[in-house]
Amino acid sequence: MATINQNYWNLKESYLFSEIASRVLSYQKAHPDAHIIRMGIGDVTLPLPPAVIDAMHKAVEEMGHAETFHGYGPEQGYHFLRQAIGDYYKQKGVCLLPEEIFISDGAKSDLGNILDILGDNSVLVTDPVYPVYVDTNKMSGRSISYAQANQQNHFLPMPDPHLTADIIYLCSPNNPTGAAYSRQQLKEWVDFANQNDSVLLFDAAYEAFVTEDLPRSIYEIEGAKTCAIEFCSFSKTAGFTGTRCGYTVVPLELVRQETSLNKLWLRRQTTKFNGVPYIVQRGAAAVFSPEGQEQVKHNIDYYRHNAQMITDTLDKLGIWYTGGKNSPYIWLKCPHDMDSWTFFDFLLENAHVVGTPGEGFGSCGEGYFRLTAFSSHEMTRTAMDRFYAILRQK
Amino acid sequence: MATINQNYWNLKESYLFSEIASRVLSYQKAHPDAHIIRMGIGDVTLPLPPAVIDAMHKAVEEMGHAETFHGYGPEQGYHFLRQAIGDYYKQKGVCLLPEEIFISDGAKSDLGNILDILGDNSVLVTDPVYPVYVDTNKMSGRSISYAQANQQNHFLPMPDPHLTADIIYLCSPNNPTGAAYSRQQLKEWVDFANQNDSVLLFDAAYEAFVTEDLPRSIYEIEGAKTCAIEFCSFSKTAGFTGTRCGYTVVPLELVRQETSLNKLWLRRQTTKFNGVPYIVQRGAAAVFSPEGQEQVKHNIDYYRHNAQMITDTLDKLGIWYTGGKNSPYIWLKCPHDMDSWTFFDFLLENAHVVGTPGEGFGSCGEGYFRLTAFSSHEMTRTAMDRFYAILRQK
Structure with missing residues (x-):
């Protein structure tokens, strides 16, 4: 009789991104007019270089x-x-x-x-x-x-x-x-x-x-x-x-x-x-190629500019973070000692911005949150304006 | 200390295609004018369909x-x-x-x-x-x-x-x-x-x-x-x-x-x-797509025609084989009870045609030989004319 690799039984369901998707979907259903900005997934948005x-x-x-x-x-x-x-x-x-x-x-x-x-x-x-x-x-x-x-x-x-x-x-x-x-x-x-x-x-x-x-x-x-x-x-x-x-x-x-x-x-x-x-x-x-290197540098600079917008906002709010300078990821301490998922919901509901709860990457990630710099300038600007507005008030 | 997957030590060197390449190379060196036709490797030759x-x-x-x-x-x-x-x-x-x-x-x-x-x-x-x-x-x-x-x-x-x-x-x-x-x-x-x-x-x-x-x-x-x-x-x-x-x-x-x-x-x-x-x-x-299916059929028919040239030649010579009809591969019994590598050398030296010794695929392949239909019509025709000429005489 063929058997399976039973180590697979020890895997946790990889629920992180599906849980995010499901929370976003149900929020969007309840609030069809909300313009949600996604800064959670590490996928690029600029097209391939010429x-x-x-x-x-x-x-x-x-x-x-x-x-x-x-x-x-x-x-x-x-x-x-x-x-x-x-x-x-x-x-x-x-x-x-x-x-x-x-x-x-x-x-x-x-x-x-x-x-x-x-x-x-x-x-x-x-x-x-x-x-x-x-x-x-x-x-x-x-x-x-x-x-x-x-x-x-x-x-x-x-x-x-x-x-x-x-x-x-x-x-x-x-x-x-x-x-x-x-x-x-x-x-x-x-x-x-x-x-x-x-x-x-x-x-x-x-x-x-x-x-x-x-x-x-x-x-x-x-x-x-x-x-x-x-x-x-x-x-x-x-x-x-x-x-x-x-x-x-x-x-x-x-x-x-x-x-x-x-x-x-x-x-x-x-x-x-x-x-x-x-x-x-x-x-x-x-x-x-020389042109390729120049075009790639241009794209990375574009994402870096997004990262800068994010870290500038966090600096203004006095929120602790790492990353952003040498990375497209910004890892921040959830404000007001919120846990990762509470902050996820808070951000989704009040700023219509989606990020990734740090807890999804391991227990040491609890209380932290990841934002990515892979969106457009316009989206990142809008998201950070909203982010600043809700956290300045609070 | 990191260890390796020691099962790799039990692998035989995959010498089949490198041994073929080395024998062909040394023959070509000794006979620079020989026009060698390769019918050994199962790689296609027609370009991608439009x-x-x-x-x-x-x-x-x-x-x-x-x-x-x-x-x-x-x-x-x-x-x-x-x-x-x-x-x-x-x-x-x-x-x-x-x-x-x-x-x-x-x-x-x-x-x-x-x-x-x-x-x-x-x-x-x-x-x-x-x-x-x-x-x-x-x-x-x-x-x-x-x-x-x-x-x-x-x-x-x-x-x-x-x-x-x-x-x-x-x-x-x-x-x-x-x-x-x-x-x-x-x-x-x-x-x-x-x-x-x-x-x-x-x-x-x-x-x-x-x-x-x-x-x-x-x-x-x-x-x-x-x-x-x-x-x-x-x-x-x-x-x-x-x-x-x-x-x-x-x-x-x-x-x-x-x-x-x-x-x-x-x-x-x-x-x-x-x-x-x-x-x-x-x-x-x-x-x-309809055009894709037609173009692919055209290419497969092209290779089938090569297979037909090969099996026609074997039929004329009374050599036992399988494949060719429903496959781009023709698997033949080496003539005159030659073993696989002896026939490889015989074919290379006398017809300047390269095939694959059956023994390379397992001990039951000893005494057999694989030809593929992935060459051009012209090459296949020439190879089969030479094949017929040397084996008819023998």
């Missing part, structure tokens, strides 16, 4: 003619894109070989799939946390410890010798808190991972939002190549949430049990993956 | 404007594509709900990933076999039994009460043998799976090549919805090997340990996958 559109049109055309048609490509991605990503890392002072870079259909897939090549290891995540780190490990029956993030540590927990683990997840700039580690802080994590022979899974999906002098890749930190795998994505950088492309870096120096994790990952990908569409890889490569 | 190209250009354009831009889509695929696939199944007399259809980036990914939701089950595959079924199970430490395919059973092994398993893989029309099961034969497999509460993983990637009155979906067989998951792909049908789209059907009736496999798969996909690019899904949907 350089990407041009490259994809060209690639579509190639696929329509026998002489330029592309069938199966290399599972780990075309050399032209891996080379472009390697050049991009050089700007950060990081030297990677093309065979250390694997093109993926997005960071989320690889953050889950990477566990295929690892053993029955203990896992450390931060709390609050991007739920994918937790659920993928629960699915494979691994035990999970939580490093508490809070106002005292500026939502940037540091290594604790009493809290070691075989696999450590870090996301910086962080989803959901927007907090970003300094060079010195990441050095402590890298040293900690190397001392314990842990593998550090570093999620750099928001690296392009960094404005201050902070690391944008874990490999800017000495010693990272012997302990860290980095996941990155074009989703938030270049608007690829619906176009699907990312990349994963597995350094050749990363060895556990005398086995190269790079070789294991290559074996996993060639067996279970057939690569990213040629058209999409051409679009992704265009992100690194 | 209807698909048009739809993708349109979708690229949509992604370039804020009003028509698409960010995150549903992980299980857009409704327009799932609806179109549902309508396609209706033509085969199969009724599926949209929520039973999951859009994937290709059959290979899902054939591997589906194992995530299943327990530590025993596995039955046929020999010869598509290596992905074997390697993905070895990666997760499952034990594998082999149902022997041979000339006696026309390379279509039937259920054996002494050889039960929790998970059973079938591929029909088959890769690599091209053999296709009849309705009655598949009924026996479905009954066998239901009797044993097995889960049948049915790979229908070549269904569009069926010409005779044979099932093109496992759900044409009564009882299949309580035991079978079907994997299909646009790769060979519509030339999507480099465009990446497929679909997986998990019927709502499929329940094990009182748990819906459809719900488990949805949970897996929403956690570890972010969907197929919008542009690609629009291209895939165009395959089902």
Whole structure:
């Protein structure tokens, strides 16, 4: 008799975004005239940059003619894109070989799939946390410890010798808190991972939002190549949430049990993956052209301006927050000691603004709230005016 | 200390296609003037149909404007594509709900990933076999039994009460043998799976090549919805090997340990996958338009004509084979009792034609050889003329 993977029974229903949707829907039904502004979901709104559109049109055309048609490509991605990503890392002072870079259909897939090549290891995540780190490990029956993030540590927990683990997840700039580690802080994590022979899974999906002098890749930190795998994505950088492309870096120096994790990952990908569409890889490569870089910078600046509007409003109201400066996420302390869901309802009912209750990302998120900078200038302006009006009065 | 998934140590090096490449390369080096024709790899050569190209250009354009831009889509695929696939199944007399259809980036990914939701089950595959079924199970430490395919059973092994398993893989029309099961034969497999509460993983990637009155979906067989998951792909049908789209059907009736496999798969996909690019899904949907269907039929007929040239040649030479009629693959008995690799070298050296040694697909493939119909008419004609010339003499 076939059995199921019973670890799935231990998963909590991922109710966060469905609960949000249901509360918004019932409010909208009761108040059909309310103009609700959504600042909860981390999806981009600006269209793809013209350089990407041009490259994809060209690639579509190639696929329509026998002489330029592309069938199966290399599972780990075309050399032209891996080379472009390697050049991009050089700007950060990081030297990677093309065979250390694997093109993926997005960071989320690889953050889950990477566990295929690892053993029955203990896992450390931060709390609050991007739920994918937790659920993928629960699915494979691994035990999970939580490093508490809070106002005292500026939502940037540091290594604790009493809290070691075989696999450590870090996301910086962080989803959901927007907090970003300094060079010195990441050095402590890298040293900690190397001392314990842990593998550090570093999620750099928001690296392009960094404005201050902070690391944008874990490999800017000495010693990272012997302990860290980095996941990155074009989703938030270049608007690829619906176009699907990312990349994963597995350094050749990363060895556990005398086995190269790079070789294991290559074996996993060639067996279970057939690569990213040629058209999409051409679009992704265009992100690194001079025009592409300029257009992408323009879009990120647009979102940064939204973030600034949000943090200016919080500053005026004297509300504690992190993020916004190096991240499209702003993580704020709910005013007047409201809990996350009470503040959610308060904001929805009084300002018609939707955000994400921090409690949905873990128990340390209780009493906090996430706003995103991915809306339009106009919407963000209106939302923040309303936000200011209701909280100034209160 | 982080450990690795030690099951990877039990994988054989996937040397088949690299060994072929290396032998071809060294022959070409020694004989620079030899015009080598490749009939080994199962990759298509015709460009994407015009209807698909048009739809993708349109979708690229949509992604370039804020009003028509698409960010995150549903992980299980857009409704327009799932609806179109549902309508396609209706033509085969199969009724599926949209929520039973999951859009994937290709059959290979899902054939591997589906194992995530299943327990530590025993596995039955046929020999010869598509290596992905074997390697993905070895990666997760499952034990594998082999149902022997041979000339006696026309390379279509039937259920054996002494050889039960929790998970059973079938591929029909088959890769690599091209053999296709009849309705009655598949009924026996479905009954066998239901009797044993097995889960049948049915790979229908070549269904569009069926010409005779044979099932093109496992759900044409009564009882299949309580035991079978079907994997299909646009790769060979519509030339999507480099465009990446497929679909997986998990019927709502499929329940094990009182748990819906459809719900488990949805949970897996929403956690570890972010969907197929919008542009690609629009291209895939165009395959089902009236023009798309006509153009795809034209391409398949083109490959069928190649298959006919190959089987005509084998008929003239009196060489035993299967496939070709309902499949782009022709699986032949190596002439003069040569073993697979001896015949490979013989064909390369004397006809400058490259095929795939059957032994690479399993021990029952020893003494057999695979040719594919995915080349051009001209190449196939030339290859078959040479093939005939060297084997008529011998």
